Amino acid sequence: MEGKGGSVQVPKKLITDLLEASLRFHEVVETLEVQLDKETLRRLKLGKKEYKQGEYKVASTRQLTGFHITRRLNITLLRNKGEGNESKR
Numbered sequence: 628m629e630g631k632g633g634s635v636q637v638p639k640k641l642i643t644d645l646l647e648a649s650l651r652f653h654e655v656v657e658t659l660e661v662q663l664d665k666e667t668l669r670r671l672k673l674g675k676k677e678y679k680q681g682e683y684k685v686a687s688t689r690q691l692t693g694f695h696i697t698r699r700l701n702i703t704l705l706r707n708k709g710e711g712n713e714s715k716r
Contacts, residue, residue, distance in 0.1 A: 661667050677683055 661671075
């Protein structure tokens with residue numbers, strides 16, 4: 628066995644796959660959290676109703692802030708990085 632300071636080579640694809648799996652796992656956990664939160668579900672239903680009635684505002688991506696939005700954009704960018712196209716979400 629090597630002493631301290633040794634290194635291990637790990638394929639870049641493996642690291643990318645692990646990161647993507649981790650992000651998907653967190654998406655599932657967040658979805659479950661939303662489904663278990665009655666207040667959030669109430670707000671989602673209200674938002675859906677308002678959307679159907681045309682009672683909403685359109686915001687540019689520059690106006691959007693927050694951890695979840697940033698994370699979603701990062702996930703989308705990671706998924707599309709190797710495909711040579713931009714996300715349409």
